[in-house]
Amino acid sequence: MNTTDPRRILALGGPEAHDFLQGLVSNDVPSAPGVLRYGALLTPQGKYLCDFFMFVQDDTLMVDAPADLFDDLKQRLTMYRLRRKVTLDEVPLPVARGTGATPDGALPDPRHPALGWRAYGEGFASDATDWDAIRVAHCIPAAGVELVPNETYLLEAGFERLNGVDFRKGCYVGQEINARMKHKTELKKGLTTVKIEGSAAVGTPIARDGKPAGTLFTQSGDRAIAYLRFDRATGPMEAEAARVTMP
Numbered sequence: 001m002n003t004t005d006p007r008r009i010l011a012l013g014g015p016e017a018h019d020f021l022q023g024l025v026s027n028d029v030p031s032a033p034g035v036l037r038y039g040a041l042l043t044p045q046g047k048y049l050c051d052f053f054m055f056v057q058d059d060t061l062m063v064d065a066p067a068d069l070f071d072d073l074k075q076r077l078t079m080y081r082l083r084r085k086v087t088l089d090e091v092p093l094p095v096a097r098g099t100g101a102t103p104d105g106a107l108p109d110p111r112h113p114a115l116g117w118r119a120y121g122e123g124f125a126s127d128a129t130d131w132d133a134i135r136v137a138h139c140i141p142a143a144g145v146e147l148v149p150n151e152t153y154l155l156e157a158g159f160e161r162l163n164g165v166d167f168r169k170g171c172y173v174g175q176e177i178n179a180r181m182k183h184k185t186e187l188k189k190g191l192t193t194v195k196i197e198g199s200a201a202v203g204t205p206i207a208r209d210g211k212p213a214g215t216l217f218t219q220s221g222d223r224a225i226a227y228l229r230f231d232r233a234t235g236p237m238e239a240e241a242a243r244v245t246m247p
Contacts, residue, residue, distance in 0.1 A: 005142075009062055012086060027164055033057065035055065035107070038110045038162060042154070042177075046174035047151060049073070093121060097109070099127065103117070110162075110163045136224060138193075139192060142218070146217045146225055155178060155181045157191050160182070191228075193224070195247045196242050200219075202218065216242070226239075
């Protein structure tokens with residue numbers, strides 16, 4: 001059971017902060033308090049670099065990012081800033097999350113109702129929710145596991161379903177690739193929830209009749225998240241000694 005999720009918070013200040021981030025990330029950037037949005041920064045080739053939540057607190061635009069990806073995110077935003085009137089500073093803002101009663105001041109997780117709420121600041125406490133079980137049940141990827149920097153495409157990872165990409169917001173880094181995948185192609189690969197008998201480590205290759213069919217990721221009970229080639233996920237598959245099938 002995974003109940004931890006180390007986070008770091010980046011505060012964007014200055015008169016151009018909103019427009020600066022709006023032109024870079026996959027989703028519409030909030031401009032007022034009371035809204036939590038999920039999005040990502042991509043490479044120019046449309047591949048995932050970092051996913052995060054965005055919100056406004058005390059008239060400051062905040063970005064809630066995975067701790068392991070924070071330094072690279074800040075470095076890349078600094079590179080894009082150039083002469084824009086934007087400041088980028090890490091702030092020690094506590095992050096809590098839970099699936100019980102929503103505390104005053106908390107915001108609903110925009111990815112899926114099952115993910116409950118997120119709250120920022122002192123006085124909030126996370127609960128003991130089994131987050132991996134929820135992620136597997138609803139095929140919700142996590143940074144550093146299913147979401148791999150410089151490899152993952154957002155639509156294959158389900159970002160449209162998770163409210164992490166806005167196709168009406170205009171240009172951003174990697175937008176052309178996302179738009180092409182949305183409108184001109186049928187996805188042939190992607191993340192999905194599978195049934196598993198046995199167990200195997202995260203990253204174990206999945207095969208079908210001896211041919212590569214995908215990769216196994218987070219497992220919870222008899223279900224797991226897998227990245228699959230859909231044309232080969234038509235029957236029993238193997239991940240080392242484990243048996244994998246579509247539910």
